[in-house]
Amino acid sequence: xxxxxxxFEQAQGAPSVIVRAPGRINFIGxxxxxxxxxxxxxxxxxxxxxxxxxxxxxxxxxxQSLDNGQMIQQRLGDLPVSGPGWAPYVMxxxxxxRPLLPxxxxxxxxxxxxxPQGAGLSSSAALTCGLAAGLNALAxxxxxxxxxxxxxxKAEQQYAQVQCGIMDQLAVLISQPxxxxxxxxRSLALRHIPARFPGYRIMLIDSGVKHADxxxxxxTRRAEGEEGLQRIQSRFPEVKTLRDVTSGMLSVMGAEMxxxxxxxCAYVVAENARVQKAANYLAAGRxxxxxxxxxxxxxxxxxxxxATCPELDFLAEMAAMYDGCLGARMIGGGFGGCLLAIVEExxxxxxxxxxLQRYAARFGQNGRAIPVELGPGLAVSTHL
Ligand code: GLA
Numbered sequence: 001x002x003x004x005x006x007x008f009e010q011a012q013g014a015p016s017v018i019v020r021a022p023g024r025i026n027f028i029g030x031x032x033x034x035x036x037x038x039x040x041x042x043x044x045x046x047x048x049x050x051x052x053x054x055x056x057x058x059x060x061x062x063x064q065s066l067d068n069g070q071m072i073q074q075r076l077g078d079l080p081v082s083g084p085g086w087a088p089y090v091m092x093x094x095x096x097x098r099p100l101l102p103x104x105x106x107x108x109x110x111x112x113x114x115x116p117q118g119a120g121l122s123s124s125a126a127l128t129c130g131l132a133a134g135l136n137a138l139a140x141x142x143x144x145x146x147x148x149x150x151x152x153x154k155a156e157q158q159y160a161q162v163q164c165g166i167m168d169q170l171a172v173l174i175s176q177p178x179x180x181x182x183x184x185x186r187s188l189a190l191r192h193i194p195a196r197f198p199g200y201r202i203m204l205i206d207s208g209v210k211h212a213d214x215x216x217x218x219x220t221r222r223a224e225g226e227e228g229l230q231r232i233q234s235r236f237p238e239v240k241t242l243r244d245v246t247s248g249m250l251s252v253m254g255a256e257m258x259x260x261x262x263x264x265c266a267y268v269v270a271e272n273a274r275v276q277k278a279a280n281y282l283a284a285g286r287x288x289x290x291x292x293x294x295x296x297x298x299x300x301x302x303x304x305x306x307a308t309c310p311e312l313d314f315l316a317e318m319a320a321m322y323d324g325c326l327g328a329r330m331i332g333g334g335f336g337g338c339l340l341a342i343v344e345e346x347x348x349x350x351x352x353x354x355x356l357q358r359y360a361a362r363f364g365q366n367g368r369a370i371p372v373e374l375g376p377g378l379a380v381s382t383h384l
Contacts, residue, residue, distance in 0.1 A: 001049045001113075007066055008051035008110045015051035015110075017137045020379045021130030022047040023121030024171035025202070025340055025372060026331050027180055027195070027282070028294055029275040030301050033165025034222055035229075035242040035268050036186040038275040040282070041167055042195055043175030045375035048113040048126045052134045057106030063090050063131075066112030076104065080159045086127065092159025093128040097135055097143075097151050104139035119206050119370055120331045120338030124160065125168035128152035133173070133380050145173040145378075146188065162215045162333070163222050175377035182279040186243060193283050195374055200287070200326055201348040202340070204370040205319075205355060207311040209336035217335040221264065221307055228265035231257050242268045260306075267304035271297060291327025291342060295320050298329035298339075307334030311363055315339040318355045325351065338370075 001020060008015050022043040029039030055062070059076040065086070072090050076098055080091035098104060111130070117123045132148040135141070143151070149169035156164050166185060175181065180195040211217065225242055233239050235256075236249050242265055250266055257265075274293045281290040298316040302308045308316075312330045316339055319328035324344035331340045343351045352369035359367050 004049040004051050004066060004110050004112045007112075008053070008108075012053055012055070012108050012110075014383065015053050016383050017052040017134050018381045018383070019050040019052070019130045019134040019137075020047050021050070021126040021133070021172055022175070022375050022377065023115045023123055023126050024168055024175065025121065025204075026167060026171070027340070028271075028278045028297055028329070029167070030271060030297055030329065030331070031221060031305055031307060031334070032243075032268060032271050032275065033167040033183075033185045034163065035225055036240070037243045037268060037272040038279075039167045039183050039185060040180050040193075040275055040279055041171035041175070041183070042180040042374050043171055043377050044121060045373040046113070046115040046121065047375070048111055048115050048123065048130050050109055050111045050130045050134050052107055052109045052138050054138060055106045055108045060106040061094070061109070063109045063111070066110060076106070082159065082161070088159040089124055089127050089156065090131065092155040093131050093152060094135070096155040096158070097132055100143060100151070101135060101139040101141045103141070104135060107135070107138060109134065116206075116370060118210055118337070119204055120340070121204070121372070122168040122172065122332065124156060125152060125172045128155055129169050129172040129378060133378055137380050137382050149173050160215070161219075163219050164333075171377075173378050175375075177376040178374050180282065180374075182275070186241070191279070193279055195282060196285070197287060197326070197342055199345050200342050201345050202372050202374070203343055203348060203352060204331075204372060205315050205339040205341060205352065206368045206370060207309070207315060207336060207338065207359070208365055208367050209309055209311045211309065211335045214333060214335040217307065218333045221305060224261055224264045225268060228257060228261045231261065232265065243272060245269050263304040263306075267300045270300055287326055291325075294327030294329045294340070294342070301330055301334065309334075309336055311359070312336070312339060314362060315355060315359060315367070318358060322351055322355070323347075
């Protein structure tokens, strides 16, 4: 936090709004949010920090990243750029929120922090939600956190071309320290659950794999699930989304659906059941049963939803064979990225060294281990 504020003060004077936006993990509930299912995410201790101040102009804004040294210098109303990198997220969010903040004028924003990018911790949601909360405060807006989450999701869908669900944004915005929450992605009702793993460490094992087509793979899976939904609805019109599908309906539909579409739907139905069980296990401290469900999720994502990749599958298999690993699964959008693993504290270093060595030997590339702790949700402070 301090280095962002200091850099801002030196160049622009005292900031009037400061925001801390954390990353998130998702214990279980992979690819269920956009099918109105259930998820169990939590904010982590790593975050992006932002400092803002109006710069006296009508519409010139500058967003400066201290992490990558890049600067985005535009005018409110400019059409967001598309393509790779962070600019579509920044400009997309600004143009999405602008109509709701009539008082928003030109501003300076500096940002930086310790949230690794591309590590499955949703640095993109931290970026858009942090900006949304900061601009809302700067312009005296009254947008509540649910609204900010939906705006950030819309910006990502429209300008980063990922048809994402609402989980990441809500996890950034409403997490409580040390807790996960069970989110019903239809009603947005949530239940906070203390996430205590005494004697264990939560780790990310980053495969380092970044497939250029990850966004299109994600969008394809979503579309395949929706195709399955339409087929099921033709027989069961009461079904609104895959979240309403039962295993009985699936067995009736089985023969009538192309097998890969059937598999996508079968995964979602099973995963929704797993998330609810897992939430109860976590609340009851039944950690071994909780971890087993994480392993099962990975297998479902690998064999039925097909959102993993050989590198992640290798890491998941290694983790499943390791004695001190409670549970592990791929997190995030998939087709690369990270494995989330819960490992006995005393064995955690040996676990990550061993798994990374084998990984390098098998794939000829290095992964990295990132220990994570759970932390608070987004915080805003104003000094107007
Ligand atoms: C990404 C998306 C989320 C969710 C996950 C998969 O993180 O942004 O909405 O769909 O993938 O669970």
